[in-house]
Amino acid sequence: MYEKNGEKYFVVDSHSHFWNAGRDNWVPGAEHYAKGWIDCFYGYHQLGPPETHWDYEKFLRPTPEDVERDVFVEGHVDHTVFQSTYLREWYRDGFNTADQNAALLEKYGDRWIVNGRWDARDGEASWTEFTEDHERFGFKGVKLYTAEWNGDSRGYKLTDPECYRFLERTQELGIRNIHVHKGPTIWPLDKDAFDVADVDHAATDFPELNFIVEHVGLPRIEDFCFMAVQEPNVYAGLSVVVGGLMHARPKMFAKVMGELLFWVGEDKMLFGGDYNIWTPKWQVEGLVDWQMPDDEQFADYAKLTTATKKKILGLNAARLYDIPVPAELRLDEAAGAMA
Amino acid sequence: MNDLRARVWRALDTVLDPELDEPVTGLGFVESCAVSGDGVATVVLRLPTFFCAPNFSFLMVADAYDAVSAVAGVTRADVTLADHHASTEINGGVAAQSGFVGAFAGSDQGEATAELDELRRRFFRKAALAGQDRVARSLVDGGAGPDELAATVLGDVPASAELDRMRHRRAVLGLPHGDDAPLLLHADGTGVTAAQVPLHLRRARLQRVGIEANGAYCRDLLRTRYPAVGS
Numbered sequence: 001m002y003e004k005n006g007e008k009y010f011v012v013d014s015h016s017h018f019w020n021a022g023r024d025n026w027v028p029g030a031e032h033y034a035k036g037w038i039d040c041f042y043g044y045h046q047l048g049p050p051e052t053h054w055d056y057e058k059f060l061r062p063t064p065e066d067v068e069r070d071v072f073v074e075g076h077v078d079h080t081v082f083q084s085t086y087l088r089e090w091y092r093d094g095f096n097t098a099d100q101n102a103a104l105l106e107k108y109g110d111r112w113i114v115n116g117r118w119d120a121r122d123g124e125a126s127w128t129e130f131t132e133d134h135e136r137f138g139f140k141g142v143k144l145y146t147a148e149w150n151g152d153s154r155g156y157k158l159t160d161p162e163c164y165r166f167l168e169r170t171q172e173l174g175i176r177n178i179h180v181h182k183g184p185t186i187w188p189l190d191k192d193a194f195d196v197a198d199v200d201h202a203a204t205d206f207p208e209l210n211f212i213v214e215h216v217g218l219p220r221i222e223d224f225c226f227m228a229v230q231e232p233n234v235y236a237g238l239s240v241v242v243g244g245l246m247h248a249r250p251k252m253f254a255k256v257m258g259e260l261l262f263w264v265g266e267d268k269m270l271f272g273g274d275y276n277i278w279t280p281k282w283q284v285e286g287l288v289d290w291q292m293p294d295d296e297q298f299a300d301y302a303k304l305t306t307a308t309k310k311k312i313l314g315l316n317a318a319r320l321y322d323i324p325v326p327a328e329l330r331l332d333e334a335a336g337a338m339a
Numbered sequence: 340m341n342d343l344r345a346r347v348w349r350a351l352d353t354v355l356d357p358e359l360d361e362p363v364t365g366l367g368f369v370e371s372c373a374v375s376g377d378g379v380a381t382v383v384l385r386l387p388t389f390f391c392a393p394n395f396s397f398l399m400v401a402d403a404y405d406a407v408s409a410v411a412g413v414t415r416a417d418v419t420l421a422d423h424h425a426s427t428e429i430n431g432g433v434a435a436q437s438g439f440v441g442a443f444a445g446s447d448q449g450e451a452t453a454e455l456d457e458l459r460r461r462f463f464r465k466a467a468l469a470g471q472d473r474v475a476r477s478l479v480d481g482g483a484g485p486d487e488l489a490a491t492v493l494g495d496v497p498a499s500a501e502l503d504r505m506r507h508r509r510a511v512l513g514l515p516h517g518d519d520a521p522l523l524l525h526a527d528g529t530g531v532t533a534a535q536v537p538l539h540l541r542r543a544r545l546q547r548v549g550i551e552a553n554g555a556y557c558r559d560l561l562r563t564r565y566p567a568v569g570s
Binding site for chain 1: 358387388389390424448449450465541542544545546548549551552553555556559560563564
């Protein structure tokens, strides 16, 4: 919970990590990929305020104590959703596996939501691993990294037949939230793994599932927005939008937020701090303080109400994840309508 | 020789990042550019991250190779990409003129399955839409309404680099681009009606914001990766 000027904000960080990118976890022969990957993240890390920058060695492998302090003690976060990303081609024990989260789960219970992952290209072995993890962690969501390397494959689409079957099975398990990474342009060969057309297709065919497009498909934000206005079950994950732009490029941040508010709307935007690329504290505080500038170039973008900020910072995600919100932190219908 | 280097640099000015629709020179993607006494041009490109998409990266290196090779006085072009996960394939493929598919044949990075012409066209279509916001914005700010904007043709618009750029994008795509072509145009080349103007302009602006946000990230990440160079 974060309180400012008498207003209380329920904070759900819908996109965070607890990774192990330490050198001893780099796959022999693929060290340059493992290093290149975390170096990309470290580049993004530099886009936050200088006083929040970490030493590179610390950045490689945060400790449970780091997470506790940065997320729950200082970060104002009530509940956080950890997104599993395996990248086993480069990281021996995986980059950010569900298993790594176990220690924190013990300590933080239901404040620590762990999402699973599967890779339909691995067939039944992946499904078995996923369902075993689901038994342990009780997944409410999955993270799909459509650009993940896997043998000769440099990415997949949600519309691939085997992936469709896995989505059906995920739905049968009662898991509703599908986080799809559609982010800054990286690595697939001629395929554009961040083209959002596959989400469009899947969202239509699986109306019971929620599709949260992480990083709002930033290299293709226009494609994402055109799709999201048509699909009621498509949401905008704001990770990278806040962390990468709010401090480094405030004018561009205002334009991107203005476009998202216009096209996608305040009920379908979810704060994500992308820990530990960035810590949540400055992002939460910054968003609460933030307002669309008065400058003429932003004149036809909507101003944010307090209700808008409360929805984006936590209430929207709480709804998707069935997280109970204390009465004093809810937005009653009347306040929402007045806002 | 300095004159020849200047002409090589101008040639590089014509090489675009297809996704950002900006020249590689302005983006800071040219790490070095040198021309030897016997006309060998050596150009090294660099990108904001180690994992920048191979398809875009290949287009830039190949386009730079073609542009530099075509400069009168250049006897040989040696264009390479540094610090990239697919440098070996891309540099080898461009040097051998083997195309994108050929560049990745047998690579342990996997196989490319198609050339990149359609990808390039796709980003040109986006650039042509974003350009409509850039060109129309001053008219809108000047008070032009939907009827007026729907009736505006390119010949009515004051000359500008943006206008030239948009005409060029449209010409490449086979879309109307002469003085009598409508300023506001759908992707299929038909004009935008007055009723469609407000939403069309919002789409054009969203497209522009998207491209410019990508550009902002790329510039910031490049500066993070190569801090000594500054802007």
